[in-house]
Amino acid sequence: HGVHYVEVDLHWASAAEALQELRGPAAAVAEAIGRTAREWAKKHLSDDGFDCYWLRLIQLASLNFPPPVLGPDSLPLESALLASLEVAKPAAPPSATASASGPLPSKEEAVRTQVD
Numbered sequence: 084h085g086v087h088y089v090e091v092d093l094h095w096a097s098a099a100e101a102l103q104e105l106r107g108p109a110a111a112v113a114e115a116i117g118r119t120a121r122e123w124a125k126k127h128l129s130d131d132g133f134d135c136y137w138l139r140l141i142q143l144a145s146l147n148f149p150p151p152v153l154g155p156d157s158l159p160l161e162s163a164l165l166a167s168l169e170v171a172k173p174a175a176p177p178s179a180t181a182s183a184s185g186p187l188p189s190k191e192e193a194v195r196t197q198v199d
Contacts, residue, residue: 087120
């Protein structure tokens with residue numbers, strides 16, 4: 084195993100065995116790899132770099148995995164991610180909250196209301 088990653092062969096044939104080991108006898112090693120990986124990412128990746136990393140990872144995964152089967156109530160990934168960003172924003176201070184007779188809610192308040 085690497086310091087902040089788990090090595091597998093080029094064709095991922097050893098991935099299942101590595102995961103089984105890390106979920107079992109080597110669980111403490113898996114935890115250490117995870118902690119080290121988080122620290123490495125915080126030190127070496129900007130916000131844009133982090134986004135780029137995940138975009139590339141998803142692009143490469145899409146080349147090796149079958150397309151997902153989406154149900155009628157499925158959301159595109161982009162919509163789910165954007166909604167989670169809107170929900171994560173801090174709530175407006177009480178003095179800025181619109182009353183029933185006050186101004187229309189902000190975009191953030193409207194999205195937060197729809198998601199809640």
